[in-house]
Amino acid sequence: MIAFKDITLQDRDTITAYTLNSPRRNCDLSFSNLCSWRFLYDTQFAIVDNFLVFKFWAGEKLAYMMPVGTGDLEKVLKELIEDARHEQQPFCMLGACSCMRGELENLLPGQFDFTADRDYADYIYLHTDLAMLKGKKFQSKRNHINKFRNTYPDYEYAAITPDRIQECLELEAEWCKVNNCDKQEGTGNERRALIYALHHFEALGLSGGILRANGKIVAFTFGMPINNDTFGVHVEKADTTIDGAYAMINYEFANHIPEQYTYINREEDLGIEGLRKAKLSYQPEIILEKYMVCLHEQPIDMIKW
Known part of the structure; x- marks a missing residue:
């Protein structure tokens, strides 16, 4: 045994x-x-x-x-x-x-x-693809980012540190309220795991980023290395009323992940149609x-x- x-x-x-x-x-x-x-x-x-x-x-x-x-x-x-x-x-x-x-x-x-x-x-992407968004296949992503920059020229991206955890928890609570996540088993479980991770951020070895527009948090994300060449992005939440917030936090975080990681794993789609469409739109290098x-x-x- x-x-x-x-x-x-x-x-x-x-x-x-x-x-x-x-x-x-x-x-x-x-x-x-x-x-x-x-x-x-x-x-x-x-x-x-x-x-x-x-x-x-x-x-x-x-x-x-x-x-x-x-x-x-x-x-x-x-x-x-x-x-x-x-x-x-x-x-x-x-x-x-x-x-x-x-x-x-x-x-x-x-x-x-x-x-x-x-x-x-799992959806696995080339780090350089997500960080640079080069070529015709990423034109729509660049358009979202450019619109966000034009709308919020004073936006701020910053690393998640202990003093910024509360902001993330507040945005998550608002996101959950809008999406009725406590009434669904899957999103309810995700919420419990996410809150645990935020409360034990440093002990888990996580790193992440927070996006602000007009001084207010509009998105956050975090993850950690899976192995020596692949970084896992575990959570990404954004205010859906802010056009381009998801694209911008994705882009910024990819540019702050250390260059040693050739790949970024953005996890599964769980059969959710909208999530699958979004993950495919970033042109995965590998569908594992x-x-x-x-x-x-x-x-x-x-x-x-």
Whole structure:
């Protein structure tokens, strides 16, 4: 039985020692996401034979993530399978990226079923695309930014610091009121995770930006590195009555993310039509497909999600 433990803020260095040095770019591995959403998934972790492993609950269903590390992956996978059996649950992993499918099939041929879900694919962009917006394909984005600059010539962009957290919370509360987010489970959960992240901003290792127009906050955003070449943007909120606020905060933050990060991961669209359209409009370099991977020949009623 694997000795899993709850994720806490104090586990940041332990977890990021594995994730930052991994080639994997999926948003699920951001420490902020892991910690801020633990209330919903009861996420736990362990170190097994130089692999970082995660275990969580999606509703009443147990799930794992693909182990992160180097060494005997087959051995660790078999230990996870045994852990699921001890829990009297089927063995399933969520968020397994496309590149892992071949690896799993080579290690344990014919033992896994793979199910892709487009709603949970990550949108990954070239950092230079979002920071420069060059070319015809970004003309409409430049138009929004230019309009914002012309309308609010004295606008201000500043880094999120402890003294600016309250402004972000106030804008989030107003956004939530306008969008009735407390009446919807998905946005209500997002709000809880967002507020936790803002209250523990520095401890989580987050960085972000705030946009003001006419002296008033109109947008904010934040995120953190996923690995050594990919920065994850986890939250972006703006006053929808301010034309160009979303485009401007996106552009400014991209220009303040350190140049070492070749890619920016702006996470999934969750099947929301407007969100998908917006994410596609920024011309992703990669749409990172992710799979649910379940051990073959388990009782069907046990793996129905």
